[in-house]
Amino acid sequence: QVHVVESGGGLVQAGGSLRLSCTASRSVLSTGAIRWYRQAPGKQREFVAGIGSDGTTNYPASVKGRFTISRDNAKSTVYLQMDSLKFEDTGVYFCNIFWLGQNFWGQGTQVTVSS
Numbered sequence: 001q002v003h004v005v006e007s008g009g010g011l012v013q014a015g016g017s018l019r020l021s022c023t024a025s026r027s028v029l030s031t032g033a034i035r036w037y038r039q040a041p042g043k044q045r046e047f048v049a050g051i052g053s054d055g056t057t058n059y060p061a062s063v064k065g066r067f068t069i070s071r072d073n074a075k076s077t078v079y080l081q082m083d084s085l086k087f088e089d090t091g092v093y094f095c096n097i098f099w100l101g102q103n104f105w106g107q108g109t110q111v112t113v114s115s
Contacts, residue, residue, distance in 0.1 A: 002028050002104040006095045009109030012085055020080040020109060022095030030073040032099035036080045038111070040091040048093070049080055063089075087115040 008020040022034065035050040049069040051057050057069050068081040082089065092108040 002097060002099065002102075004095050004097055004104050004106035006093065006106040006109040009093060009111045011112045011114065014085060014087055014113055014115050016085050016113075017081070017083045018085065018111060020082070020093055020095075020111075022078040022080075022097075022106065023076055024097055024104070025076065028097055028099050028104075029071065029076050029078060032097045034069070034071065034078045035096045035098070036069065037094045037096060038089070038091040039094070039108075040088075043091075045094070051078065082111070085111075085113045087113050089113050 002024055004024045006020060006022050012018050031053050033052050036048045037045045038048050039045040047060060048063050049059050049067050051069045051071055059067060066084045070079050090113045092110050094108045095106045097104045
């Protein structure tokens with residue numbers, strides 16, 4: 001079993017920034033594919049950022065240019081830097097790790113952007 005933990009959420013004004021962190025065991029984070037998702041009340045969970053084991057990143061158009069995903073293998077942590085936040089970025093943010101053919105999820109961290 002892989003234990004995934006997100007942190008860094010909070011309340012921020014529109015235009016502000018937050019940095020989320022996702023931690024797990026070192027071998028998992030350094031070799032797995034990591035993705036961030038978010039879920040707003042009443043809406044489906046949506047993909048917001050991903051990083052492969054080779055460092056390749058991808059983002060949907062809704063956050064491209066504002067969000068940056070990065071990996072620090074020495075700290076066994078993946079970050080999601082979120083800048084120029086908008087009200088519609090509000091939601092619970094989840095870290096997903098795909099490793100050895102299985103998906104592992106954290107409990108989520110709440111991000112609230114006030115307009």
